[in-house]
Amino acid sequence: MPPRTSRKVRVLDGSFATELSNVVKDFFVQERPNWTFDAVITHPEAVIMVHKRYIDAGVDDITSNTYHASLSSLAQQGLDGPSLIMTVI
Known part of the structure; x- marks a missing residue:
């Protein structure tokens, strides 16, 4: 492994949940632990927008x-995981 000082630094995106709540106001649902993943179904355009903001x-x-x-x-x-995976892909 090369010394730390010679490795290229990569920048990772930030908090998806924070940025999603900035894009879609009043979407956070505390009693649903998968609320950010639910956006794939309910707000797919917002999911794309969040990722695009980080890329930009x-x-x-x-x-x-x-x-x-x-x-x-x-x-x-009560959600069908395999179907959702195909939706995301």
Whole structure:
């Protein structure tokens, strides 16, 4: 591994939830742990906009908005995880 000082620094995107709440006012739902992932279904244009804002800001890498979104947690909410995965892709 090269010394830390010679490695290229990569910039990662910031908080998806914070930026989503800036794009879609009054969307945060405290009792739904997957609220940011729910935006894939309810506000897909906002999801794209959030990622685009980070890209336009010059980040090297963006992350998905799937924090807490496991198949089991989606099933507990009555959601079909495999179908949602295909929607996201």
